[in-house]
Amino acid sequence: MPKPDVDPTVSLDLRVDRSSPVPLYFQLSQQLEAAIEHGTLTPGSLLGNEIELAARLGLSRPTVRQAIQSLVDKGLLVRRRGVGTQVVHSQVKRPLELSSLYDDLEAAGQRPATKVLVNTMVPASPAVAAALGVTEGGDVHRIERLRLAHGEPMAYLINHLPPGLLDLGTDQLEATGLYRLMRSAGITLHSARQSIGARGATAAEAERLAEAEGAPLLTMQRTTFDDTGRAVEFGDHTYRPSRYSFEFQLLVRP
Amino acid sequence: MPKPDVDPTVSLDLRVDRSSPVPLYFQLSQQLEAAIEHGTLTPGSLLGNEIELAARLGLSRPTVRQAIQSLVDKGLLVRRRGVGTQVVHSQVKRPLELSSLYDDLEAAGQRPATKVLVNTMVPASPAVAAALGVTEGGDVHRIERLRLAHGEPMAYLINHLPPGLLDLGTDQLEATGLYRLMRSAGITLHSARQSIGARGATAAEAERLAEAEGAPLLTMQRTTFDDTGRAVEFGDHTYRPSRYSFEFQLLVRP
DNA sequence: TAGTGGTCTAGACCACTGT
């Protein structure tokens, strides 16, 4: 038999709604992604070829390719020339995102609490000025927050923001995360440069985080840029390693 | 004046070679990327519209779009509907890669040295078996390496690999990095799941890394997958934080 | 050799942006 396996997408009831404002390729990619997530498309299975799929859905091949490509970019599918397109084996969860500690905690069901200890304007130090691309000594926002989970200190967060970007109400900062505030202010986060390290706690850090002096701390410094490349935030964070670690999935650039 | 600024790409001498096996969109994207890197295309400058660019190069618009899209994906360009395509402001270096400590050190000009301390087959522990997707107690490679820079210990690397994947010569492992060995064995690295944390050094770790017991260490655990989703490596690494930190750039998923 | 994805064309219409 030339074709012992059947195209698994035929049993999928794929449909597109041409009256919808949602792009056709996006409708298709969402349905395929849902089928993969749901297990209807099993790992390793070969999708039928693009031409046939396009014909079956009444779409052009480039549109179908665009849908498939978006899933390849997400790491859910693999294309092999001369072979076909197949669902990636095993556990690919979500790719790396610009993670927010607040959202991480909330996703883990930890109901984070935030204490804002400092929320004021200060002259930019040389390091802050360099990171944010503002003039040294010019005004910048400075925020210091203690993040708690289950009533225990988890992280101490120092952030600097350029002036005029955002109204930073202390009550808002205690109710949600900084990234969420920026997004709802219309800022499109685009990229970030991060540095993750470790060091022993200073006396002041130990005090803040209820650790002993010299205890290991996890540190992160991050500069975040919006979609025009402008620096919108510079953070200097310390975490209690017993309470927090960085977990993420990377995709290799092809 | 309706058009005070000129299209900066006209002065760029963009050309494509249709006899080359290199795809046209790739030729174009490389030239644009080089111009951005080189500073010929300055941050914030607007590229001329796609139709005109396509006409000037004798390409179709989809081909030009494909070239531009690849640079948007890299974070070098931003498209705005109704506005145009512009070069991102400020410092966007390279996006996140699946970094190899060996390559990182070499790039920093540190000429890393590696001492292989263990290179053998062992039965898979429950954790290793789960990470690699092999049966518990089945044979797996175990490697332990001490990575040095300037003669000083920098990291202690424990790795497990599924059997039959790779010939692991101790001399090869001392001459280069594990990822490079895997790539040259035809393995296409695709994704990895990482966890970065910190903890105090145990007595054994302190001994290996020439640190004091309880000194802060930076830790990483990583499972790497190839392009079929198969786990090809599980690493458990400890770093001296005074000598190493993780630096990377993230792109936000749109 | 047959079938696959990879690339490319020459159009078209629409949605959004700024003036």
Add this chain to the structure above:
DNA sequence: CAGTGGTCTAGACCACTAG
């Protein structure tokens, strides 16, 4: 309003892989 990117079509030829 004019100009931009966003989407889509209906083809075409090529390179690679497998049997």
